[in-house]
Amino acid sequence: MASKSISLAKFIQSSPTLLKLVKPVANAYAQAAGYRQMGLRYDDLLTEENFQTQKALSRLPEREGYDRVYRMRRAVQLSINQRLLPKEEWTKAEEDVRYLAPLIEQVQAADDERLYWDTIKVQKK
Known part of the structure; x- marks a missing residue:
């Protein structure tokens, strides 16, 4: 499978002190971006032109x-x-x-697993 990398966001969230420092800056940035003033959420801004996002959108509950x-x-x-x-x-x-x-992470994990099993090398003993 694909190697797991450490996410910067997860690293910041794991440190209460670092989270306390970064959160006000993140909130100010989100406010300055202006999408919330139009009633949007952050994930509404993600590009829909890639396969994984399209597949994730198809997995959304009907109401969402x-x-x-x-x-x-x-x-x-x-x-x-x-x-x-x-x-x-x-x-x-x-x-x-x-x-x-x-949902995008789930699609990515499924794609990674499929790629792993599709390219597995079988060795004869």
């Missing part, structure tokens, strides 16, 4: 898929009108959870 499409259409309409949502409708930090990333 509907909500995603609604958020995207509303954001496009806001962009066309050059407006933002009223402040009470902005996506809050606690609502901005990663809903698609875990």
